[in-house]
Amino acid sequence: MAQRRSVLSSKTSRAALPASDAPEWEVISPGIRIGYRRGRGSYGRGGNWLAASRAPDNKRVQTRLGKADDLLPADGKAVLTHEQAKDAARAWVKGLKVGTDASPSLTVSDALDRYFEARSAEGMKAIDDARSRAALHIRPKLGSLRVADLTIGKVRAWRDGMVTSEKRLRTAKRAKEANKILVDLSDPEVIRRRRDTANRTLTILKAALNWAFNNHLTADDTAWRLVKPYRSTTSARIRFLSxxxxxxxxxxxxxxxxxxxxxxxxxxxxxxxxxxxxxxxxxxxxxxxxxxxxxxxxxxxxxxxxxxxxxxxxxxxxxxxxxxxxxxxxxxxxxxxxxxxxxxxxxxxxxxxxxxxxxxxxxxxxxxxxxxxxxxxxxxxxxxxxxxxxxxxxxxxxxxxxxxxxxxxxxxx
CATH class of the missing domain: 1.10.443.10 (Intergrase catalytic core)
Structure with a gap:
């Protein structure tokens, strides 16, 4: 027998629902529901998506996921389709299950700060170098992104950008002398060195995000776990004195x-x-x-x-x-x-x-x-x-x- 189509799945069926302060709920998984609410005083403004479940202490919890795409096009963040709302609800519930410290607002910079603070207290060696690499290569591109919004594609594009980007000018004098220093991407040694730098920096990013994941600050590690370092980047030939x-x-x-x-x-x-x-x-x-x-x-x-x-x-x-x-x-x-x-x-x-x-x-x-x-x-x-x-x-x-x-x-x- 065909599965009954949800009344929340289309704009047309949602528009037919009476305006009410009480949400219309749909069970999407065992223990997880999404809700749609278009209040009596919200005529002409569209409805909102909600999610409900139970916390680890068995208390019922509910949250607002974002606006429905009744009037505005979905952007996957503030405005959600029916399917995006279901995905957001599942992610929210996953965060509940790993602990109350999980926060959808945690940014990459937040994760770096907390990681460095914890490792510094533990006596981490070379922490100054790790902080410098993060400030130079990680924070400018990824720092403001929410960890929950990271994707395999975003992390891989950031990694690859360290290899192909223009050379950074470290002093104002050098920046004034040349507007751009091109990288000779045809030189295998240039590529090897840049990929080695990218690998070292990726290690720092992964360490910080894994720390956040293991300490229940984020619910999913897929985005960075599946991005692998470049192969064969470290030169095995080292200069020895006779x-x-x-x-x-x-x-x-x-x-x-x-x-x-x-x-x-x-x-x-x-x-x-x-x-x-x-x-x-x-x-x-x-x-x-x-x-x-x-x-x-x-x-x-x-x-x-x-x-x-x-x-x-x-x-x-x-x-x-x-x-x-x-x-x-x-x-x-x-x-x-x-x-x-x-x-x-x-x-x-x-x-x-x-x-x-x-x-x-x-x-x-x-x-x-x-x-x-x-x-x-x-x-x-x-x-x-x-x-x-x-x-x-x-x-x-x-x-x-x-x-x-x-x-x-x-x-x-």
Whole structure:
């Protein structure tokens, strides 16, 4: 038998209903009803859609969904068709079931703010970088949108826009010099870098929205869950210094920058970790350095080779436990970018090209792997939570039965 057509399904049938302050209700799912009300004093203004259900405490609840498309064309937000009203009612009820904190007015910026607040209280590392990426790439395009209004298409279009958009001009001077800087989208390396940036930013957006979903602030995660990151965007090739280049760097430096370079080579620590070291962090008895704050959030002890132990023993001699271990020539602690000029001068003298201070960390790891250290040991020394990053960047350097067998048995011309 054919299903009876709802009296609320068309403008014509709704117009035939008598004006009344009591809604006309239609059951659309078990426990969910939509209502249509055109009050006695609303002649010529059309009716409104309502929804009714029961909250988790079994209390009857009701809400206004929006205006019916009796007189105005539907826009899916303020003015709804019959089918759109049913969808809106189901979404509203889903929000009721996940908890009273769910709010249809929650915006992407609201979700970011609450996520950063919560993670900051938990001691999230690199939160400043995440905030900066969100301010630069997420908030301008998505910030004012309601989370409930996000769609797969909107999120994917935003992700793709980071790859194809014009280059941002970071200073007023540069903006004045050129109205537009075109991106060479035919350059594979440009695309790779931009897609890598898009992936990193998508990770932040997903983390914030997943936090909101898991904390019952929104009812559905489909819009962002189904948007995947670009594949093969992170370059696996990393610059490693040879032993001769390492010696050349140290020989070309002196004073504070020499101590910084040497400490990086013998510990594999990040610049920020080195800059925060105090005299008390060096264990003279065990010849190891204690790194209390790391990117992964896990403290670690880094044993030192004899040369490294000699370096740190000299640095801590006759100094107070609370003093910074590594200092600039002025005696001040190292801060981001304060080493740039000295670093570039050392590179020029040593005739070493295209190297960043951070790549001394990769040099430390690659040297250990080449010398036969298991990847789990390298990962622990670097402060990684598992071996995935070590495998990605350094596994090809490790001596292996497969590689040795191929070299021994393959044709050699």
């Amino acid at each position: 032993p001769d280049e390492q010696r050349a760097l140290v020989a070309a430096s002196n004073g504070a920058i020499r101590d910084l370079i040497s400490a990086a080579l013998v510990t594999g620590a990040r610049f920020g970790e080195l800059a925060r070291l105090r005299v008390a962090d060096y264990d003279v008895v065990n010849k190891s350095v204690f790194i209390a704050e790391s990117k992964s959030g896990k403290p670690r002890h880094v044993p030192l080779p004899d040369g490294g132990a000699g370096l740190f023993a000299r640095l801590v001699a006759d100094r107070g436990a609370g003093e910074f271990l590594l200092r600039q020539e002025s005696g001040a602690a190292w801060a981001p970018s304060t080493y740039n000029r000295s670093w570039k001068a050392v590179l020029k003298i040593a005739n070493v090209q295209s190297v960043t201070l951070h790549e001394l960390r990769h040099t430390y790891a690659s040297t250990m792997v080449r010398n036969g250290a298991p990847l789990i040991i390298v990962a622990q020394a670097l402060g990684h939570s598992d071996t995935r990053m070590a495998e990605k960047h350094y596994a090809h350097l490790a001596p292996s039965y497969v590689a040795d067998t191929i070299r021994r048995l393959a044709p050699d011309i």
